[in-house]
Amino acid sequence: VDLDEQLSGLMRKAQDGDGRSYEDLLLQVSALARSFARARVAGPDLVEEIVQETLFSLHRDRHTWDPSRAFLPWFHAVVRHRWLDVLGRERRRHRVEVPVDPSMDEPASDPTLVLEPIRSLRRALALLSIRQQEIIQMLKLDGFSVAEISHRTGLSESSVKVTAHRGYKRLRQLLEGAHGY
Amino acid sequence: MDTEEVIRSLSRELTPVDPLAPAQVRAGRWALFAIVFVTAGTLLLEPRNDLLSRLRDPLFVLPNAVLLVVFLVCHRIAFELSVPGAERGTAARALAVWGVLTWGLVLAISHPTSIGAVPTGWRCISRTASLALLPSIAAFSMLRRAAPLKPGWTGFFALLAAAAIATSGMQMICAKDDPAHVLYWHFIPVLVCAAGGAQLGRWLLGRRLRP
Numbered sequence: 001v002d003l004d005e006q007l008s009g010l011m012r013k014a015q016d017g018d019g020r021s022y023e024d025l026l027l028q029v030s031a032l033a034r035s036f037a038r039a040r041v042a043g044p045d046l047v048e049e050i051v052q053e054t055l056f057s058l059h060r061d062r063h064t065w066d067p068s069r070a071f072l073p074w075f076h077a078v079v080r081h082r083w084l085d086v087l088g089r090e091r092r093r094h095r096v097e098v099p100v101d102p103s104m105d106e107p108a109s110d111p112t113l114v115l116e117p118i119r120s121l122r123r124a125l126a127l128l129s130i131r132q133q134e135i136i137q138m139l140k141l142d143g144f145s146v147a148e149i150s151h152r153t154g155l156s157e158s159s160v161k162v163t164a165h166r167g168y169k170r171l172r173q174l175l176e177g178a179h180g181y
Numbered sequence: 182m183d184t185e186e187v188i189r190s191l192s193r194e195l196t197p198v199d200p201l202a203p204a205q206v207r208a209g210r211w212a213l214f215a216i217v218f219v220t221a222g223t224l225l226l227e228p229r230n231d232l233l234s235r236l237r238d239p240l241f242v243l244p245n246a247v248l249l250v251v252f253l254v255c256h257r258i259a260f261e262l263s264v265p266g267a268e269r270g271t272a273a274r275a276l277a278v279w280g281v282l283t284w285g286l287v288l289a290i291s292h293p294t295s296i297g298a299v300p301t302g303w304r305c306i307s308r309t310a311s312l313a314l315l316p317s318i319a320a321f322s323m324l325r326r327a328a329p330l331k332p333g334w335t336g337f338f339a340l341l342a343a344a345a346i347a348t349s350g351m352q353m354i355c356a357k358d359d360p361a362h363v364l365y366w367h368f369i370p371v372l373v374c375a376a377g378g379a380q381l382g383r384w385l386l387g388r389r390l391r392p
Contacts (some may be wrong), residue, residue: 015197
């Protein structure tokens with residue numbers, strides 16, 4: 001069976017709410033996205049970031065696929081743009097990467113140095129995706145619960161949790177990179 | 182969270198969705214609404230007295246035909262850009278942009294008067310804005326339901342289409358045919374509107390928390 005026909009069939013069932021077909025579809029397209037990303041970026045973390053961003057986009061925008069059209073051109077447009085997004089984010093990250101300050105290893109003799117980690121955190125937060133920034137802001141700074149965020153944004157609770165989790169992971173990597181913790 | 186976990190999580194929360202109508206169908210619906218709205222608005226604001234005779238003048242008809250072509254091309258582009266994989270090549274985009282620029286160039290060549298020498302046309306601006314407002318809102322709300330991957334361009338072409346049809350209506354109302362008036366108070370607002378559309382597109386159609 002032609003791959004496009006097979007994926008189109010699964011996507012049609014997914015649009016009707018068939019979870020098993022959807023899981024099958026996501027497994028297959030994640031392999032496609034992974035091979036697309038591997039050919040373009042180095043590092044397994046970046047590859048998985050592109051794959052996961054693609055899956056989130058596919059999930060969020062699944063209503064925009066027209067069942068009368070081929071699936072693969074639609075999917076390739078999504079994965080290509082997620083790759084460009086991740087690439088742009090990486091470039092911005094490298095441009096504003098915070099150099100490791102050797103004085104950070106010494107105890108703070110000046111109380112103003114206490115502010116430095118806060119500044120680093122702000123800088124790192126600004127490097128996350130807009131979605132991650134908004135959810136972490138609402139969750140940790142504005143004090144909203146997951147259910148409230150889900151209600152406000154229209155995302156499901158598990159999407160909110162997944163996005164926040166990925167944001168924390170990225171924050172940890174950025175802060176470790178900046179301070180060598 | 183690893184990718185397998187993401188897949189399981191997304192599969193668990195799957196709900197049925199109604200697929201959006203094809204881009205050309207949605208574009209057609211919007212165009213119909215925009216044409217009906219601008220026609221009604223033009224009739225309400227009273228067309229110029231000499232409209233029938235002006236419609237026989239090629240110098241009046243041609244620029245309006247260009248505006249209508251820009252409207253027809255741009256609205257299709259905007260709706261196609263809102264669906265991944267549905268966008269076409271750059272030829273149509275170039276045609277739309279060149280159409281507008283040719284109109285501006287012809288106006289600029291035919292009457293290079295400075296803006297200070299031309300009576301103000303704020304009335305034209307406000308009337309054009311009132312003709313373009315609802316179609317613009319309708320276009321953005323329809324485009325937000327889709328998934329524009331190039332939000333700036335999508336917004337640009339959506340507002341260029343709305344401004345083009347509104348200005349075409351305005352040409353039927355405003356009796357000032359002085360090219361300088363048309364250049365400063367009809368043409369430049371179309372460009373400003375399109376540029377604003379690009380920015381609005383980035384804000385309203387860009388990466389955001391979309392249900």
